[in-house]
Amino acid sequence: MITLYSYPELFGVADNNGYGLKVFAFLKLTGVPFTHRHIFDASGAPRGQLPYIDDDGEAIGDSETIIAHLIQRYGLAIDSGLTLAQHHTDHLITRMLDDLYWVMSYSRWQDEHYWPAFHDALLAQHPGLSEDALRSAQEFNSMRYYYQGIGRYAPADAYARGLADLQVLADIIPSNRFLHGPAPTTVDAAIYGFIANIYFFPIETPLRQFVAARDNLIDHCMAIHALVSATPPAEQYAGAH
Incomplete structure (x- = not known):
């Protein structure tokens, strides 16, 4: 199971940081099941930055790295038709x-x-x-x-x-x-x-x-x-x- 750790919501968006909201939206658009945990303290995150995911015990930080990992690991086809x-x-x-x-x-x-x-x-x-x-x-x-x-x-x-x-x-x-x-x-x-x-x-x-x-x-x-x-x-x- 994937857990997304990101900053808390604000004003109706699921994360008040653009990078965390990007990963949240990607997961939702691709239909990958995940748990979303909102945190303020990033000291335990890879490189001390949010967002990050825990994918069956593997911690992965950086929104681009997270998305690349998810595409490869789960065979996601969201970008497969792009030139x-x-x-x-x-x-x-x-x-x-x-x-x-x-x-x-x-x-x-x-x-x-x-x-x-x-x-x-x-x-x-x-x-x-x-x-x-x-x-x-x-x-x-x-x-x-x-x-x-x-x-x-x-x-x-x-x-x-x-x-x-x-x-x-x-x-x-x-x-x-x-x-x-x-x-x-x-x-x-x-x-x-x-x-x-x-x-x-x-x-x-x-x-x-x-x-x-x-x-x-x-x-x-x-x-x-x-x-x-x-x-x-x-x-x-x-x-x-």
Whole structure:
């Protein structure tokens, strides 16, 4: 049995981190049974990062590595119909989402315009969190942003990077369909992981304002959300701990 360990839900999405939500959506789209355990403490995870899975005693971290493992081990055909060019496109989009992650995270933890709303939402939905724990997480993230580079940007310049990434997605995602056709593939799960974590958050960052004004991004997000939100009888969930 597979257990997915990822950050807790927030604002109606199954993980408030784009990478964890990406893996969650992939598992749901492929129909692989799994247990979902929400945790805050990543110290026991491979490389100290979430998400990770435990697959019959084998711990595997990194969302791309997790998905590659699942495809190979379980013979999943979600991407089997893609051309080489489409695989290359997916690789480029995945790397671009890595860039978008930093801007999205920056908007929550560092930008003082939006941090209070994010802080209050976390405490409201997860009352077991302490003020000290949140402040420690904010300080840790601030250090990460500084060494990654985004923390040295003025807010307008940081958001310009994220908006450029979102513009690419807005330009390439077709209306009323998934990226490569009528059926979703892995890259659609990846896109959903990040767009849902922007769109469903009622915090009016420049990123959310952009997404909310693009019908094709909303339609794509809602289509994946509808596919992954229903809980099949075989799935088991464990609460946050």
